[in-house]
Amino acid sequence: MPGAALCLKNVRRAFDPAAPVIHSLNLEIIAGEFLAILGPSGCGKSTLLRMLARLDTPNSGSIQMNPTAPSTAFVFQDAHLLPWRTVLDNAALPLELQNVAREERHKKAREVLAQVGLAEAEKLIPGELSGGMRMRVSLARALVTNPELLLLDEPFAALDEITRFNLEVQLRDLWRDRGMTVVFVTHSISEAAFLSNRAIVLTRRGGGIKLDRTLTLPAERTNTLRADPRLGEEMSTLLEAMEEE
């Protein structure tokens, strides 16, 4: 399924009118791109993501989407699975909530579980899985509806480094296979540089855009790229923008 395109114009979001989290944001997200949003804690990354998911609405300004209501999936910082359900039923949950028949949703859930390398684990429950496996189930649950827009809020921040490296490669591959639009919020510079095609750095206050950069790394990204000087260059550019903040 092709990705969604989004256009944000003068978006303002304030929980306290005197101190808007996002002051006036203009951003165009191109269909099918892998966009990383970087910024220090409290810069409005998560607020922005919730608005893109239509879980929150701007106080003023507009967010246009094409298609108007793209099928959207959200991955949180922690896996947030239902602990009483099996891996299979957790992965199938979004389809269940959309009243897809049992056979059909289990078939689709098995497909995505296989794609994240969890085909063998479908009968286990979350309490029996490692942190990395739980995050994989969370990813499978997000992919099961074949979303046009995939939003991720620091999904790998709580994982150990080697698990994170492998999941990053896997996420990148899944994106290339599917052509969906991905918006990935992180505070990790290396993660943003390794994963994305375009990275924006938000200002510390008011949710302005400090840097908007299209990365010049190869499309194929494996763990060998981590030692590549080109990745290092991209990282220093992003780091510089972050440090000025």
Next chain:
Amino acid sequence: MNRFKSVILPPLVPLVAITALAEFIVRKGIVKSYLLPAPSSVLRAIIENWGELTRAILSTSASALIGFLLSTVVGISAAILFSSSRPMQRAFYPYAVFFQTVPIIAIAPLIVIWLGYGMRTVVTAAFIVSIFPVIANTLTGILSTDPALRDLFRLYGASPMATLFKLRLPAALPQIFTGLRISSGLAVIGAIVGEFIGGQGIGSVVDVARTQQRVDKVFAAVLLASALGLALFALINLASFLTLRRWHASEK
């Protein structure tokens, strides 16, 4: 064998010691037997009055169980209703607290006036004292559902019903069981208080034995009432274990 030593033996030691001590001080005449009956005479009272006592305990069990089941159903439904809207909660929750604070012994005569002598009164007393813990714990459980999961359900357009039955209630199960555990003991107490004033069962056996100065029979009845409370508590624990053992830390 190891399990016997580490789990079963420790609570048995004080039981045997206290029983032996009671037997000793009563037989030696240190404490008069019309104040504290010797454990052996309590046992004799249980055997001699077996028919009467079993009829009484069965009647009390039935009333306590019905009162408890009513509390479970009405309490969980009330909590669901309260959780559905803030104004609803603000309007009715204070009156739910009333059930917690009402002195059941004081209003039991009133219940008799309204409902007459018999089981209805006893069940009502059991219900009144046992409903609040169910409401309070279920409500806490439902309201503390993980906000991220609520977002997820919203994102996929889940209906309020689906959110309730697939997310909020299952997530609240550990707290619901906590409420049921407290409530089960209270239901037995409520039933016995009800029987004191307006019914038949262990409560009235105690009341009659008291007027006849039969302390041994009072003790026999109290022992059986405690056993009933324990049995109900064990039943809830078993249900909780079977439901939660796979996924919740409290049952691992």
